[in-house]
Amino acid sequence: MEYLYFPGCSLEGAGRQYDESLRAVFRALGLGLKELEDWNCCGATIYMSVDEATSLAVSARNLAIAGRDGGRDLVAPCSACYTVLLKTNRFLRESPELREKVDRLLGEAGLAYHLDVRVRHPLDVLVNDVGIQTIASAATRRFDGLRLAPYYGCQIVRPERGFDHSEFPEAMDKLFGALGAEPVYFPVKTRCCGGMLMTTFPEVALDLVRELLVCATENGAECILTTCPMCQVNLEAYQDRVNKKFGTSFAIPVLFFTQLLGLALGCEEKALGLQRNLIPLKLRAAA
Amino acid sequence: MRQRKTVPGSLPPRERELRQIFLREVEVVPGGDRLSRCLQCGTCSGSCPVSYAMDLSPRAVIALFRAGLIEEILHSRSIWICASCYMCTTRCPQQIKITDLLYALKRVAMEKGLYPDRFPVYLISKNFVRLIGRYGRNHELMLVVRFYLKHKPLELVRLLPLGLAMFRRGRLMLLPKRIRGVAAIRRMIEASEALELPREEAPVQYVPGSVGYRAVGALPERAV
Structure with missing residues (x-):
């Protein structure tokens, strides 16, 4: 199976190890992953708050390129990209007037909107296309007894009815459970990490991050798994700030789920970008 | 209805x-x-x-x-x-x-x-849109630095150690990448802005439900 790949701006910067580990995991499973040609920013949630029609057109340019290149499934790992591309797709499918308008704008770029492109999250692809059993039997390493907090964040499960429950998703729990790990009780798994508020309202975002860290550590998690570059940075890079502000002493590794999955599939640590994480993961002797 | x-x-x-x-x-x-x-x-x-x-x-x-x-x-x-x-x-x-x-x-x-007074959040949105128009992609460093420079320059000093740590791990892209299709994106944005204009004469729809909602406190006097 061949997938088109939309890395998104964050995966070129702060979320680089997500890009590396995702490619490694797809390679290890024999899945094709072809980067979308000359992709542009999805517009994120910020563009939406400035000009909706323009932001839809900018985001639709990526869908149009995917359609032109014959791609059916466009894999978007960043939660914001995923939700924005999905939303664009749905708005354009539901509203013919909007579609006509966006198509006119795309015409300026020599492109046209294709109805048959699907936006997918890699977690969805791995769990539903490949299957947990297939992955478990391809694994060369298990994580027996590793207690982890699977954190899904907000935008891969909301607002669209996506591939998992919008408040209590289980895809990661099941996937890593099949590899021997023990997902801890983590009821805040889809609570907001604060997103851009870390820049605009740090007091509020630090509060939100603290709640997530408290819940993960008090329930005995040894690491947190994320699916989103924004969540990863907020949870990992700002632990120091949280510690300073609240007098706590958090030092819990925050990994992209593809990094841990890559380890299970026998990828090298460097290929998974593990050296890029600020708080290193210390695994007990491999079983 | x-x-x-x-x-x-x-x-x-x-x-x-x-x-x-x-x-x-x-x-x-x-x-x-x-x-x-x-x-x-x-x-x-x-x-x-x-x-x-x-x-x-x-x-x-x-x-x-x-x-x-x-x-x-x-x-x-x-x-x-x-x-x-x-x-x-x-x-x-x-x-x-x-x-x-x-x-x-x-x-x-x-x-x-x-x-709201002294409230610069909207500027981050404007900067973001400007970056997309210029490069076609977002550039994390420019977005954040511009925001802080204008509003909380001291915060940049505080964030320096984190920035360095990210840089050492190859997680900080110093210069933005410009995509090939950026001119096409600009044409799209311009065409979109041109399309916006006639909307000023768009018919106004009435949203039902604007019956004075008492619980929010004193409402300005108005004829019914």
């Missing part, structure tokens, strides 16, 4: 103007008209992880809109604090797209230049 053809004459001109812009912005959102179904149950405010930091809860935003006090909403911090987690939208028993409505309100605020 109850339909009326005109905006009630009781609304002050300013309110009417802002409402008109808002309704135009909501038109683009499929299902945006569900606003009128709000029961004021408060599920949105109770589900919102940041409502504690808002001066108007999401429920109050809807109540004020119905009461004809849109300008008050635009001057509140609430619409800028929303982190777009969509919990309210998912849980709303009336399927109101609250997050999308808050986006629409942000767009009205940006268009009319109405912000």
